[in-house]
Amino acid sequence: MASQICANQYDISKAVLNVSRAADVKEEFELQMKSKTNWETYLVPGPMTIALLGELIMISASNDFSIKKNAPKDGYKYIRYLESFRACLMQVANEGYDAFSMAHRNMDEIRLHSMNIPDYIKQIVQILVQGDDQLVQLLLPDHLINMKDISEECTALSAAVENKFSSVIHTVQELLEACVNANKVYQENLEDIQTSIETTKMKEKAAKETKETIEKQMNKMEKFVDEAHSQLNTALNSTPSGLDMVVIDLIHGIWDGFTTLGSSIANICTGKRSAKSKCNTVRREDASENKQVCHIDEIPIYLKSNILLQYAFRLTDYLDKDKKLDMQKVYDARRDIVTSDWIKAGFDEVHKNMAGEHDCAxxxxxxxxxxxxxxxxxxxxALAKSNKGNSNDNTKITEDIQELLNKAETFNSLNKKTTSAPAFIPQSPNMVNMPPRTGGFQSERLCQFKIEQTKQQMRFAQESYDKTFEAMKKANEELNEIIVSMQKLKVKEVDFDKTVKMLIKGMNALGNVKEQWEKMVRFFQMISSHIKICLNKSVKQLGNTSKTILKSVTYTSNSFVRDLIYQQAFQACNIANHVHMISETYTEVSDLYIMDQVSTLGRLIALNPNNSEFEKERAKLAKGCTKAQARILEIVKKKKEEFENKTDMRVKKLETELQPLIRGITPECKKQIEKNVSAGMRPLTTDELSQFC
Known part of the structure; x- marks a missing residue:
């Protein structure tokens, strides 16, 4: 019987390795991020935004007037031609042309830079698996510095485009403000303009706050590296000898926490912070929708969920197959020790570390x-010391252990939902050859728990993608209505009312593009942070004495540091892969369907609106933009189908390769796991929002 359990446990461990390969985890990360940063969706309005800029040129030929009246005392920062509304419209068109041109050039450079990072990661892994600390210290810094240089260069390229689009938005915003101040706006349009300007300013403020909080959290990453060592030392110093594989499980919990850290910051970097944390604040950007925003100070709290889950599972080791307490495991009579004391020490340390964290649910x-x-x-x-291990009082303790595990699973699921961290993480090079645990039921339950988490995450990712897709279609239809109505008009038929409506729509469309570039900047800042920690802290720690900490499995403190470097490099590579896929998509779509329209816009800018060739170029631009938009929409639909297929395939892989090996989980236990995961991942109700947010 014991040999069968060991054989099955070996098969499960092998299957877990197979479903948590680096490539699989990277793809799952990509799927999680895809629903929030699907650039092809945001490129759909691109051609029509260019067409809108073309219409502004046409409008500039209509009756001109001054917007200088009632200007601010210090003047305007962006608009340059207060004496001429027509000239201001041409300024917007010119700046829009420059922004789209720069976006294409810079994104192509980002594509070329980012494609080199995976090669550096491969070389880093090859160095780490050699097990030679001097070789690591000698060769690794050069590769890390190369990655750091790439990320900093890409940060600068992204920031330049973000600033360019921001400048266009500010110009449009000031133009609308100038129109209001000059009393050129009818009362019915005044509220729309003021709302639009206020929304733009709020988004800018939110973007600035997000940037500051992300920088704050990335600066804390070094603190987490120190905490990882502290958690390891606590486990080593308090765990009884002979429980080396338990320590290995705790190390997995530490790696899980590190993955959570990377995913949580990346999730916030997307700017679409839709996590349903029970203490999230609510920002109302739209009267019809409540958007829950994860407070960044909650991240260190969620990091603890992984290690708490491991401690809860270790307590279940004291239960036999009938879920009754086995006191022989609790009390070691030969050494006269209570073997659960090390778990208490772990809970004590987490409790102590929580004292200074953000007060929230x-x-x-x-x-x-x-x-x-x-x-x-x-x-x-107390039971062990009073020799009452065989009394009937054990029922209460076993129930408490089960309840503790349920709460730990719920908390961990809340973490996964909030941070978008994957349930399965890649094995580090020095851990991959460690022998599997023989935990039987406990290991099977943990696998079943992670399978259920992944299923829920893939389902939520699909739902998020669908919502983004529908919102894109609705916004695009509204923009199209404005453009189509303008294209039907002659120059003399254009009135100021229609111009204002078009400017508002144009500002919103450009704002969406700018927000995507903000995310690119944050992604590269994350890569830089991971690399800096590797260079400034982890590599230097390899100079410490190589002290064996787990003799039976030959895992040393320097092995831990090398694995820590791998985890940091892997997180950087994850983000780099995501960025590379974005840059490839953008460059391909832009090259095929946007830059031709930008070129036509450039010719239109150079023509006099009263020239006979102007109407031909205007019609050509309108036709080209409509066609390009339709083609991009086809790409979006195709990408959406690919996304849905990949999420289904990820779940199917778990169900076919891992699920059949989990034979010891009863239907009741499986149902309880599903309940725990759902409790942590489900959206909050209106009452809960009022109670906790």
């Missing part, structure tokens, strides 16, 4: 889990 839940864990450990210790 996730913190309260984490503290409750710590208190429950400490209470259970105290009860186990």
């Amino acid at each position: 996730p913190k309260h839940l984490a503290l409750e889990i710590c208190r429950m864990g400490i209470h259970v450990c105290n009860e186990l210790s």
Whole structure:
């Protein structure tokens, strides 16, 4: 029987390795991010925005007037021609042309730069697996510096385009403000303009705050590296000898926390912070929709969920197959020790570290889990010392252990939903050859739990993608209506009312493009942060004495540091891969369907609107933009189908390769796991929003 359990556990461990290969985890990360940064969706309005700029040139031929009246005392910062509304429209068209041209050039450079990062990662892994610390210290910094240089160059390229689009938006915004100040706006348009300007300013403020909080959190990444070492030392110093594989499980929990850190910051970098944390604040950008925003100070709290889950699972090791307490495992009579004391020490440390964290509902839940864990450990210790291990009082403790595990699973699922961290993480080079645990039921439950988490994550990713797609179509239809109505008019038929409406729509469309470039800047800042920590801290730590910490599995402290470097480099590569896919998509779409229209816009700018050739070029631009938009929409639909197929394939791979090996989970247990995952991942109700947010 024991040999069958070991054989099955070996098969499960092998299957877990197979479904958590680096390529699989990268793709799952890509799927999680795809629903928030699908650039092809945001490129759909591109051609019509260019057509809109072309219409502004046409409008500039109509009756001109001054917008200088009632200008601010210090003047305007962006618009340059207050004496001529016509000239201001031409300024907007020119700046829009420059922005789209720069976007294409810079994104192509980003594509070329980012395609080199995976090669550096391969070389880094080859160095790390050699096990030679001097070789790592000698060769690794050069590769890391190359990656750092690439990320900083790409940051500058992204920031330049972001600033360019921001400048166009500011010009349009000031133009609308000038129209209001000059009393050129009818009352019915005044509210629309003021709302649009206010929304733009709020988005700018939110973007600035997001940038500051992300920088703040990335600066804390070094602190997390120190905490990782602290958690490892606590486990080593308090774990009884002979439990080396338990320590390996805890190390997996530390890696899981590091993946959570990377995913959570990347999730916030997308600017679409839709996590349903129970203490999230609510920002109302639209009267019809509540958008929940994850507070960045909650991230360190969620990082604790992985290690708390491991401690909760370790307590279930004291239960037999009938879920009854096995006191022989709790109390080691030969050495006269209570073997659960090290778990209590772990709960104590997490509880202590939580003291200075942000006060919110996730913190309260984490503290409750710590208190429950400490209470259970105290009860186990009291039973062992009073020799009452065989009494009927054990039922309460077993129930408490099960309840603790349920809460830990729910908290961990809340973490996965909030941070978009994958359930399965890649094995580090020095860990991949470690022998599998023989935990039987506990290991099977953990696998079943992660399968259920992945299913839910893939479902939520699809739902998020669908919502983005529908919102894009609606916004695009509104923009099209404005453009089509303008294209039907002659120069003399254009009135100021229609011009204002078009400027508002144009500003919103350009704002969406700018927001995507903001995300690119943040992504590259993340890559730089990971690399800086590797260079400034982790590589230097390899100079420490190579002290063996797990003799039976020959895992040293320097092995831990090398694996830590791998995890940091892998996170950087994850982001780089995502950025490269974005840049490839953008460059391909822009090259095929946007730059031709930009070139036509350039010719239109050079022509006099009263020239007979102007109407021909205007018609050519309109026709080309309509055709390009239709082609881009076809690409979007194709990409959406590919996305849905990939999410389905990810779930199917788990169900076919791993699920059949999990034979010890009862229907009741499986149902409880599904309940725990759903409790952590489900959207909050209106009452809960009012209660917690």
